[in-house]
Amino acid sequence: MAASREEMDGSMKNWMQWLERLTQYAADFVSSPWGTLSALSVIALWLAGVPFLGWSEAWNLVDEIIFASSFLLLFLLQRGQTKATLSMQVKLNELLAAEDRASHQLINIENKSEEEVRELHGRFQKIQERGPGSHSIEQTSDDGPVSDRG
Numbered sequence: 001m002a003a004s005r006e007e008m009d010g011s012m013k014n015w016m017q018w019l020e021r022l023t024q025y026a027a028d029f030v031s032s033p034w035g036t037l038s039a040l041s042v043i044a045l046w047l048a049g050v051p052f053l054g055w056s057e058a059w060n061l062v063d064e065i066i067f068a069s070s071f072l073l074l075f076l077l078q079r080g081q082t083k084a085t086l087s088m089q090v091k092l093n094e095l096l097a098a099e100d101r102a103s104h105q106l107i108n109i110e111n112k113s114e115e116e117v118r119e120l121h122g123r124f125q126k127i128q129e130r131g132p133g134s135h136s137i138e139q140t141s142d143d144g145p146v147s148d149r150g
Contacts, residue, residue: 020083023083
């Protein structure tokens with residue numbers, strides 16, 4: 001019998017939740033003192049095993065372990081970093097949306113092109129050059145003050 005669409009969606013959701021928990025656990029462990037201690041312990045065990053395995057065999061073993069763990073950690077930690085970055089962007093967007101003097105052009109700035117971000121950065125440089133009292137990029141532009149709000 002073929003699985004129903006709901007069962008497959010539920011299975012995929014469970015898999016994604018498990019992967020998210022694994023990602024969080026891996027990130028927490030690797031960045032903790034226990035992660036550092038574990039890495040140092042693996043190195044110590046490797047050095048202790050060199051006389052028994054021989055330098056060449058010990059090196060090959062460590063090379064394979066490091067390759068596999070680095071490859072896995074790359075994806076697990078990148079997934080965790082992406083989630084953390086997105087969470088930070090949502091929080092900053094909320095603050096920008098709630099602040100009356102903040103420019104609404106900055107909400108979801110991460111979706112703009114690099115050229116647009118650099119242009120906005122240049123406008124903030126102008127604000128800094130003006131000194132105290134200038135707070136919004138809405139007050140700066142190459143053509144004079146911009147007033148697209150209110």
